[in-house]
Amino acid sequence: MIYNFNDIEAKWQKYWAENQTFKAENNSEKPKFYVLDMFPYPSGAGLHVGHPLGYIASDIYARYKRHQGFNVLHPQGYDSFGLPAEQYAIQTGQHPAITTETNIATYRRQLDQIGFSFDWSREVRTSDPSYYKWTQWIFIQLFNSWYNKDADKAEAISALENIFTSEGNAKVNAVCDDAIETFSAEDWNAFDSKQQQQILLKYRLTYLAETEVNWCPALGTVLANDEIVNGVSERGGHPVMRKKMTQWSMRISAYAERLLQGLNKIDWTDSLKESQRNWIGKSVGASVTFPVIASEAKQSHVIDVFTTRPDTIFGVSFMTLAPEHELVSQITTPEQKEAVDAYILATAKRSERDRMADVKTISGAFTGAYAEHPFTKEPIPVWIGDYVLAGYGTGAVMSVPCGDQRDYDFANHFNISIPNIFEGVDISEEAYASKDNVIIGNSDFLNGLSYKEATIKAIEALEKLGQGEGKTNYRLRDAVFSRQRYWGEPFPVYYVNGMPQMIEAQHLPIRLPEVEKYLPTETGEPPLGNATVWAWDRLKAEVVSNVLIDHINVFPLELNTMPGWAGSSWYFNRYMDSTNTEEFASKEAMNYWKDVDLYIGGSEHATGHLLYSRFWQKFLFDKGEVPVDEFAKKLINQGMILGTSAFVKRVDIEDYTGNPIFVSSNYSFNWDKESKEKEISEYNIERLKSVFEVVGDENVIINGISNIHADVSFVNSSDELDIEAFKNWREEYKNAEFITEEDGTFQVKREVEKMSKSKYNVVNPDQICVDYGADSLRLYEMFLGPLEQYKPWNTAGITGVHGFLKKLWKLYVGEDALNVNDAEPTKDSLKTLHKTIKKVQEDIENFSFNTSVSTFMIAVNELTAQKCTSKEILEPLLVLLSPYAPHIAEELWSQLGNNTSISTASFPEFDASHLVESSKNYPISFNGKMRFTLELPLDMSKDDIEKTVMAHEKTQEQLAGRTPKKVIIVPGKIVNIVG
Numbered sequence: 001m002i003y004n005f006n007d008i009e010a011k012w013q014k015y016w017a018e019n020q021t022f023k024a025e026n027n028s029e030k031p032k033f034y035v036l037d038m039f040p041y042p043s044g045a046g047l048h049v050g051h052p053l054g055y056i057a058s059d060i061y062a063r064y065k066r067h068q069g070f071n072v073l074h075p076q077g078y079d080s081f082g083l084p085a086e087q088y089a090i091q092t093g094q095h096p097a098i099t100t101e102t103n104i105a106t107y108r109r110q111l112d113q114i115g116f117s118f119d120w121s122r123e124v125r126t127s128d129p130s131y132y133k134w135t136q137w138i139f140i141q142l143f144n145s146w147y148n149k150d151a152d153k154a155e156a157i158s159a160l161e162n163i164f165t166s167e168g169n170a171k172v173n174a175v176c177d178d179a180i181e182t183f184s185a186e187d188w189n190a191f192d193s194k195q196q197q198q199i200l201l202k203y204r205l206t207y208l209a210e211t212e213v214n215w216c217p218a219l220g221t222v223l224a225n226d227e228i229v230n231g232v233s234e235r236g237g238h239p240v241m242r243k244k245m246t247q248w249s250m251r252i253s254a255y256a257e258r259l260l261q262g263l264n265k266i267d268w269t270d271s272l273k274e275s276q277r278n279w280i281g282k283s284v285g286a287s288v289t290f291p292v293i294a295s296e297a298k299q300s301h302v303i304d305v306f307t308t309r310p311d312t313i314f315g316v317s318f319m320t321l322a323p324e325h326e327l328v329s330q331i332t333t334p335e336q337k338e339a340v341d342a343y344i345l346a347t348a349k350r351s352e353r354d355r356m357a358d359v360k361t362i363s364g365a366f367t368g369a370y371a372e373h374p375f376t377k378e379p380i381p382v383w384i385g386d387y388v389l390a391g392y393g394t395g396a397v398m399s400v401p402c403g404d405q406r407d408y409d410f411a412n413h414f415n416i417s418i419p420n421i422f423e424g425v426d427i428s429e430e431a432y433a434s435k436d437n438v439i440i441g442n443s444d445f446l447n448g449l450s451y452k453e454a455t456i457k458a459i460e461a462l463e464k465l466g467q468g469e470g471k472t473n474y475r476l477r478d479a480v481f482s483r484q485r486y487w488g489e490p491f492p493v494y495y496v497n498g499m500p501q502m503i504e505a506q507h508l509p510i511r512l513p514e515v516e517k518y519l520p521t522e523t524g525e526p527p528l529g530n531a532t533v534w535a536w537d538r539l540k541a542e543v544v545s546n547v548l549i550d551h552i553n554v555f556p557l558e559l560n561t562m563p564g565w566a567g568s569s570w571y572f573n574r575y576m577d578s579t580n581t582e583e584f585a586s587k588e589a590m591n592y593w594k595d596v597d598l599y600i601g602g603s604e605h606a607t608g609h610l611l612y613s614r615f616w617q618k619f620l621f622d623k624g625e626v627p628v629d630e631f632a633k634k635l636i637n638q639g640m641i642l643g644t645s646a647f648v649k650r651v652d653i654e655d656y657t658g659n660p661i662f663v664s665s666n667y668s669f670n671w672d673k674e675s676k677e678k679e680i681s682e683y684n685i686e687r688l689k690s691v692f693e694v695v696g697d698e699n700v701i702i703n704g705i706s707n708i709h710a711d712v713s714f715v716n717s718s719d720e721l722d723i724e725a726f727k728n729w730r731e732e733y734k735n736a737e738f739i740t741e742e743d744g745t746f747q748v749k750r751e752v753e754k755m756s757k758s759k760y761n762v763v764n765p766d767q768i769c770v771d772y773g774a775d776s777l778r779l780y781e782m783f784l785g786p787l788e789q790y791k792p793w794n795t796a797g798i799t800g801v802h803g804f805l806k807k808l809w810k811l812y813v814g815e816d817a818l819n820v821n822d823a824e825p826t827k828d829s830l831k832t833l834h835k836t837i838k839k840v841q842e843d844i845e846n847f848s849f850n851t852s853v854s855t856f857m858i859a860v861n862e863l864t865a866q867k868c869t870s871k872e873i874l875e876p877l878l879v880l881l882s883p884y885a886p887h888i889a890e891e892l893w894s895q896l897g898n899n900t901s902i903s904t905a906s907f908p909e910f911d912a913s914h915l916v917e918s919s920k921n922y923p924i925s926f927n928g929k930m931r932f933t934l935e936l937p938l939d940m941s942k943d944d945i946e947k948t949v950m951a952h953e954k955t956q957e958q959l960a961g962r963t964p965k966k967v968i969i970v971p972g973k974i975v976n977i978v979g
Helices: 005-019 052-067 083-092 096-113 129-143 157-167 185-190 193-201 252-265 270-280 310-315 334-347 352-357 405-413 429-434 451-465 571-577 587-593 609-622 685-695 723-729 765-771 774-783 795-812 827-845 849-865 871-881 886-895 942-951 953-959
Strands: 032-037 071-073 145-148 153-156 206-216 221-223 241-250 282-291 302-307 318-321 365-372 379-384 396-399 468-474 493-496 499-502 535-537 542-544 554-556 598-601 635-637 641-653 661-663 670-672 677-679 702-710 737-739 749-754 919-926 929-937 966-970 974-978
Touching: 005 096, 005 774, 005 886, 032 052, 032 587, 052 071, 052 598, 052 774, 052 827, 083 096, 096 765, 129 145, 129 206, 129 499, 129 609, 145 157, 153 157, 153 609, 157 185, 157 193, 193 206, 193 499, 252 270, 252 282, 252 468, 252 609, 270 609, 270 635, 282 310, 282 365, 282 451, 302 310, 302 318, 302 396, 310 451, 318 405, 334 365, 334 379, 396 405, 451 468, 493 554, 571 587, 571 609, 661 685, 685 737, 765 774, 774 795, 774 849, 774 886, 795 849, 795 871, 795 886, 827 849, 827 871, 849 871, 871 886, 919 942, 919 953, 929 942, 929 953, 942 953, 942 966, 942 974, 953 974
Parallel strands: 032 071, 032 598, 318 379, 598 635, 661 737, 919 974
Antiparallel strands: 145 153, 206 221, 206 241, 282 302, 282 468, 318 396, 365 379, 493 499, 535 542, 535 554, 641 661, 641 702, 641 749, 670 677, 919 929, 966 974
């Protein structure tokens, strides 16, 4: 019987689906174990071989825990809202829901084909109204909450209203907007409804505010920082600019300290934790207020700054504001307005990430205004510079050029005075942290103090003046939550008199309306502005036609949609009870599953999805909706499988508009463009002339060579390009000229890089499964190297693991019948089995899946050499292999006479006694040369060893009647007969 992997895999995939083999129960006497993958966005391209890497690892672990007797929850779903489907809708007019459904069908087929043990009964899709109903519900809970710093948790906004009604806000200790005016109970009760709502917005955990955002005109939407790469949109490569817009925001900053502290109790990678710590960016220092020196025509203003080094207050020689700072337009003098406006316009074209990363470029503009130093009362010039960000701190810094390199470079570039008040004194952060008695010089009342003493003294003096106080600051900014897109969760919000109102929970979900176009409206409104039935009837509690809006009972609905991270910030909780229509998950289910035991996904989500998810989890914990405040105990970042790209060399010729000319990769020449001289290296001049002949001009100027990606499917294992396939690939290459090798072949250049559709180096798992089987794919991806590392894909390498599976099959199945019987296992076979059990269990627990594959290969080789047919050995071996290669394991398990799935079998128990050696195969040497071996018990005494060896016929043969001078015996190692 041959190993027909295609039929075997189809058979067992059907069996698992029909029998719901991997369905988890919410009520079980077994201990729970929750294994989760970061769920995919279903793109039109489907999966490539790099995508399943983390899924295979999590599936191995999930199957292993089932074998150990756990009730395993291993679900899967789709992050199905997103920009790609919307862009496709704009281009084709096809509704994103149709595109998404088609893509999901492709993903589901591919995932099933690889044999994952997902509980598909719990599938979720973020674009399903039954799912985003609860995303909308969570948004409403956030809107109806504020953060009480005294209680250090979120509380109901109604409790805050009660405080305002009875005592005003003077004693309220909340995370809220800056510069909220103090009011009494009498004031509050005298405010009209709109005024009260405006004040409450400044406290709510989700709120409307004018915010600096990343605006992409080409896409017509706001982008998150992680959707921008090198200053352009990740999707489409379009320019991005900074722009102020009224947006919904999430007050994640309220949870900054708890997000920091929570990292100490979860088993996540150190690098990921460090990324989050840096993103949160805790700093301890002081806030300082600098009054702006007002001219007669201007009203007075103040500039608030945050500094971690108040001890350097006397080194301030200028101020720098972010170009977007609200004061810039108010304090800039008429003489400087043109320069300032031009600089602001230029800065708007740079993303925040570019500005943060650029430490070399020095640019700025003088506002013409001056601020007053709190202590010296000297005027300080106020500049703007794009190295200061509006969203970080106060958007302003006090610049100390004698103590900060960037401030020094800025001052030096613009000829701003640099008084060296710290001459000869080390004021670095390292010195501040490590030295207690460094004396500050030329710093007025701080002279003679250590840095730390000076910090305390400076803060006390600022507080006495009413111009500062000690403060802890965080880099973490509130998250913009609005997107000007169609394909996203609608907000459950309508507007009365310009103020947002929440739709009551019993009327959710508010479904996406139909629109004719998916682009923004002609007046610049988001795509939902094209909807004609998008108004809320408060009496009927339903969405109605826009023509009925009367601002009495029918009101306009929110036109923005939620960002992609909304639905992915809580989906792990929904899996616990995914069909519940009354709540996002029952308390019973939540209390059973509690949290994710193992979460596997990419490190690129460190400061996006993973931070937002932790924020939502802590909020839901505050509200009593979830039992724990961290959603994932352990997280592993899988590495990446890289593709081997193929490049063809294109000749770039000056002022040439003819057909493209490509040269084989071994074709090499140098040129001097200026003198128009051609120098040939390594190859003969006739080959270079062939390029000129194609062009028809021997005097062409060659500017260089471009490397153009070619689809790897056009290239064979010898790196030879299928020229005709390449020509037919694109219209512009149809009549291209190819300068080949002397043997007529055309060689491409190979390079390992990220596997991506845009690089045409994608390997489709479908074909791999057809040619080698899903079990081969699973084993090979694990065999490539450690899970966390990056590793290149090489399809040729899969033949090795495929050959191993065929050898495994032959160990169990002969040409006509099963090879397995009830024979008593040999000592060697028991040793092979139990060392395999030990190694595989250790590897799985340590996520060292690559070495497990090697262990399986060694075991099969040994058992084959031992001619093992014992069921007592071969049956447990299948259970060990099952998490890695489940299809072949299920088939052989069935052939051994088992009527239930192998997934229900217990993991074999390791017995160390089988690895204890009871004998030793001694090398018997004569005068240092080994002549034969003899197996002897390890507990045999030296005298008995000598007697046994000397009595052996081969010893007598070697001695030929001679008496040895001596016999050297090292117990457990050697016997050497001298003489």
